[in-house]
Amino acid sequence: MTRIAGLPYQDDLPERAGVVVLGSGLAGCAALLAAAEAGRYAVMVEKTGSIGGSTVLSAGLSAFAGTDEQHALGITDSIELLRRDLLEVGDHRNDVALVDLYCAHQLETYSWLRRHGVVYGEIHAASGQTVPRSHPTDTTAMLVRLLVAAGKLGARLVMDTAAERLVYEDGRVVGVDVRLSSGERRRVWADAVVLATGGFARNNELLTRFAPQMEHALRAGGAGCEGDGLKMAMALGAGIRDMPYVKGTYGIYAEPHPHEDGTGILAVYKGAIAVNGAGQRFVDESRNYKEIGDVALRQPGGTTWQVLDATVMAQSSDDVPIYAFAERDRAGMLVRADSVEELEQRLALPAGSLQTTVADYNRRIASSEPDPMGREFLCGGFGRPFALDTPPFYAQPTKTVVLATYCGVTVDTHLRVLDWWGEPIGRLFAAGEIVGGFHGSGYMTGTSIGKAAIFGRLSGTHSAAVESELTW
Ligand SMILES: Cc1cc2nc3c(=O)[nH]c(=O)nc-3n(C[C@H](O)[C@H](O)[C@H](O)COP(=O)(O)OP(=O)(O)OC[C@H]3O[C@@H](n4cnc5c(N)ncnc54)[C@H](O)[C@@H]3O)c2cc1C
Structure with missing residues (x-):
């Protein structure tokens, strides 16, 4: 007691x-x-x-x-x-x-x-x-x-x-x-x-x-x-x-981890993408974290990855737990790689899947084509998505938590x-x-x-x- x-x-x-x-x-x-x-x-x-x-x-x-x-x-x-x-x-x-x-x-x-x-x-x-x-x-x-x-x-x-x-x-x-x-x-x-x-x-x-x-x-x-x-x-x-209407919250580290404070991170709101076990995006990442959680739970096994590059990482803030990406990197909670190909291998995603997803995402942004998931903003009507092309690349295995x-x-x-x-x-x-x-x-x-x-x-x-x- x-x-x-x-x-x-x-x-x-x-x-x-x-x-x-x-x-x-x-x-x-x-x-x-x-x-x-x-x-x-x-x-x-x-x-x-x-x-x-x-x-x-x-x-x-x-x-x-x-x-x-x-x-x-x-x-x-x-x-x-x-x-x-x-x-x-x-x-x-x-x-x-x-x-x-x-x-x-x-x-x-x-x-x-x-x-x-x-x-x-x-x-x-x-x-x-x-x-x-x-x-x-x-x-x-x-x-x-x-x-x-x-x-x-x-x-x-x-x-x-x-x-x-x-x-x-x-x-x-x-x-x-x-x-x-x-x-x-x-x-x-x-x-x-x-x-x-x-x-x-x-x-x-x-x-x-x-x-x-x-x-x-x-x-x-x-x-x-x-x-x-x-x-x-x-x-x-x-x-x-x-x-x-019970909903989970997206962003939590996929396994119990001593550094996890229960709220996870939302790198997606700073420009990261979310991918499933097939290495594919599955949601408009600017949506409410509860709604993302709903869609994430429908992915096989419920485990997804938030994939970020150095530009997203540069926006990390230790003072705001959901944006404390660098802190998580220091705690060994992020998978890190020098290229998307290496990240894909380290996450054991199907060969070529993440590379195709990121290349397609970047190409559409460069050519201002509509996003197939409907993403126009980073979070709730604010910020514009940008290409994920600056190494190193990172991924957090991410789940939804009640x-x-x-x-x-x-x-x-x-x-x-x-x-x-x-x-x-x-x-x-x-x-x-x-x-x-x-x-x-x-x-x-x-x-x-x-x-x-x-x-x-x-x-x-x-x-x-x-x-x-x-x-x-
Ligand atoms: C990680 C996390 C982050 C969150 N962040 C936010 C946030 O930022 N903003 C927000 O609005 N909400 C947030 N929530 C939700 C919010 O914290 C809760 O909904 C809210 O605190 C509930 O308050 P409560 O007093 O109703 O219940 P609780 O604070 O859960 O207290 C209920 C108490 O009742 C006791 N109890 C249960 N059964 C019995 C019994 N039979 N006899 C006697 N006692 C019993 C429990 O042991 C517990 O102490 C968060 C929740 C979590 C887990």
């Missing part, structure tokens, strides 16, 4: 609490603090020995619009533009009420986080954003700040304790049955329960059932993200949304979990990655962390507002 000094750990599970929050990622931490700020005795139950789930593994980018960081860079953004982007990225399959909820509360949540000491670094544009609105932050530092603040208000954090079943009586959730690390089973009674247990990127059975297209994808995300909350809510009849699942239980705008017929399941709330409907069929970078913060905070406030029925 990794314990962090100053957090409000409690070894004994209390018998009762005002609000019980399941899961210690950003959604859970925001819910805990908001419930504590509303005056409730809030208790967090975390399955693993460490806080943070997927949140602390993430790149820490939040999508907010109209912030001080944007103003400082002269970027004009607005709620209307954010809303339009969210709906377009989601192909208008989103639950519009949840998109509006995000938009209505994103700026006040950003301010609330800043008031609690969260600091954002330099913002940049990322997938699905028509203007730069990815706000990076140190996620562990963020969670520690929220938990310390909650602890000062009396909230408590119980580790190594897995929620197993929701206790449902007289039409409402009244508690949670948990398993302690000793194996002992206990019950905690609660006025309200918030499910903040994250997604199911670590559960092969659920992935097979809901997202069989991810069969060849690698798996990442918090070790405890196994869909427990989803199963507990479904056992009470919860509705589910967006399950067909980082997050984005789909899950249906909720209303009070973050109450809804059953299959749209009726609230009494006193059961949900926030973060477990919530379905918000993203629709696509994903804008930064909206999963954003959703965890915004919906987490709101779920804490709303769950704290239920009438207390416990005798203290």
